[in-house]
Amino acid sequence: MRRFELLLAGLLLLPSLTVSAPMVQVVGLFPGAAVLNVDGQRKLVRVGQTGPGGVEVVSADSRGAVLRVGGVERSYGLSREYSGAGYAAPEKTQLSVAKGVGGHYWIAGSINSQPVQFLVDTGATSVAINENQARRLGIDYRAAGQPLLVNTASGTAKAWRVRLNSVKVGAIDVLGVEAVVLEGESPSEALLGMSFLGRVSWREDQGVLRLESKI
Structure with a gap:
């Protein structure tokens, strides 16, 4: 007991x-x-x-x-x-980028956790990469992508619309980002277009691009 x-x-x-x-x-x-x-x-x-x-x-x-x-x-x-x-309310993440070579904004980032050098292009509807870059990143664009034709500075080009798991610059990480993979070697640099920029807050201030997450 x-x-x-x-x-x-x-x-x-x-x-x-x-x-x-x-x-x-x-x-x-x-x-x-x-x-x-x-x-x-x-x-x-x-x-x-x-x-x-x-x-x-x-x-x-x-x-x-x-x-x-x-x-x-x-x-x-x-x-x-x-x-x-x-x-x-969640905390917001910010990133400031100074204007670089050629008066453009260059940002080191990643696609699907793989390193990528981005050229910011507010005139591009989507994040855009060429097919060689897509292969390096392991994106099976021909099988998983939707074929389409896009207008470029050089004319009409064949492309595939895909959805990227993640696009990250600095500490700003956006998931499920629409992108296009263009046939050939253009664009030579990955373009950070509006499918990413439209999901963050951004503004240009005296030669500095300021990005802020919306969450």
Whole structure:
């Protein structure tokens, strides 16, 4: 009897264990997919799939997403972060780039975690790379891309529209970015076009390009 009482007392002295709710943020919305940030881990997750922390995307469109978190379904708008304490505004990330050679803005960044040197081109509708760059980055543009014709300074060129998992400059990381892969060797440098720039805040100030994340 004495041994049982000691074991019971020991159990009563154990600290109570609590499981905190994950920090869940929707940082991008697409038809049938959402970009999730769960406890700092970001991933593009399609409807019916499970992302970081076991968070499942139930439905998603350009207006919002329904996520299943810990077995409970909740509706999320863009750039809202939920924790056990409620909703909180995420921090924004900034980057300043001085004008470089030829009066252009050059930024070292990455595509799908592979290093890329970008030339900022606000006149380009999308991020653009040539087919040699796409092969180096492991992008299977012919199989996964949508063929199209694009107008360039040299005329009409054959291209493929693709969706990049990630485009990052500095600490600004944007997921699910539309891009085009052009046949041939042009453009010689990867163009950072409006499919990326349109999803961040940017302005030019006396020869300095200032970028800021929208989340």
